Amino acid sequence: MTSEFDTGVGELLRRAYDLNAAPTPGLMDRVRETLAGAGASRRRARLSRPVAVAAVGAALLFLSVAAYAAGRFLRAGELAELMDVPGMAELFEGQDVIELDQSVTVGEYTFSLRAVTRSEQDVYSSSSEDRGHFYAVVAVTRKDLEGLEEIPPREYSEISGDVTVTPLVKGCAPWHVNAVFNSNVLYKQYEGAAYIVADCDDFTCFADQGLYLGVCTGRYVSEDAFLFDETTGQITANPDYRGASAVFDLPLDPTLADSDAAQTLLERADSLYPDDGVVYEPMLDEPSWERSQRLFLWSMGQPVPGTERTMTPDENGQCVYETVYDGRTVSRTFTWREEAETGRLLILNEAEGEWSPVPFDDVVCVDVDAQPVWGIYLTVDEDLTFIAEIVTLPA
């Protein structure tokens, strides 16, 4: 029997996943080899990657550039303190940091490249196999939000969820090589600006070709965000892009280039994304929990007036939400704790017996087809005041 999940978008999803994906013979051989090796000796098996990426060990040598940190933005070191990631503050206070003040205004948005640096060890990883990491700080402001101490949650969510930062290399089509750089972003809002700490594998092995940092709005970046000139190899922002995009030149010393490492990366890109004439979307974003929750519950759901409660947890980390809605009394006890590794606030989901990050949603009422009808939406502000309310979900 065909369920509602298998029609429309469901049908497309079935085809978008590859039901015939299979491990390559090479991968299976490596696994068998490792298992056999582990059987012969007592040491724990460690599998190697098929293609090793050469580490870039050169000292950091940035070209001298003008560095006029505008007073209205946080310095990279100050931002790193707020990010609360172990080692990040030291990284952005280190001698390798180059503070920059390159700004581009496109439509309502102003993108400002604030700083770049690199390190041998990734601050997010304790792996001994790290191969050098690159970091950049970008501030994003929106004209209609300028001057605000705090960006309203919905707008901040839009900015943080809809702005993506990516490394680009002159002479390389973005959609061909970007996959091998392992890019990530981390967001923070502070006094009217959304800050992004972008990180990726160290790609300074291409420094002699020219390096860029691309920034764009959009749920994910399509080839429309940037223009790639196949003749000159230059990458520029596409003025006709439906959102806003910008490309910053990274002023890195060309002597950082490492042709062998660059060649290895290109071969890896070739193997992952063969240049078969089909243009792929270069990357996509993964909305944070905050964004996705708000996207769904706030953009599509309707808060019920009169059901909002502000709560302060007791000494056991618990607070009780009570209201009356739809002719019934709704009562929930929320227990929170802070996740040691990330500092995130987590709420105990008693029904599922697991901890979930805030904002937290709890579907209270479902219809006969088990579709959610309404539930409690819980947020928390910075001084640990919990705010919960009933939200009705769209049919």
Added chain:
Amino acid sequence: MDERRANVISRLTDEYGPALYRLCRSLAYTREEAEDLFQDTLVKALERADRLEAARQPDKYLYAMALRQWQSRQRKFARRRRIAPMGPLDGAEPEQAPGPEEAYIAREELRRVRALADALPEKLRTITALYYGMDMPVKRIAALLHLPAGTVKSRLHRARTMIEEGLKHDE
């Protein structure tokens, strides 16, 4: 003893490897990440070979291990958002391709749908990958993730709604 354990996992790899890999490929953003997850799961399985050998449904046990490995990676720095590459669809193909242009448009649509599925919040993404990528029934997903079937259904519904919204947004 160790050799026996390795043989157990080798046998399970032969039997369930393709399905386990498909799960990894559905969960991971790139083929390389999928291969890492596949390998890490089997290395972990080696440590639990005795339990796996005794398990009534070793495939379910392996899937659960892969899911835990993946969730653990995702949780570590949950605030940090992965800019996942939008790679080829491997073997996925549109059902009908009357001409080159139509085939291209159809492939692009599938790519966009997969991109939006990969952009879902992790809880929705995992269930979507299991349902659509592994062709796993709701009841089995519920058992695997220790969730009520109603929760699985509501998350599938939510995932589908978000993907539909995303497609409208892109138009």
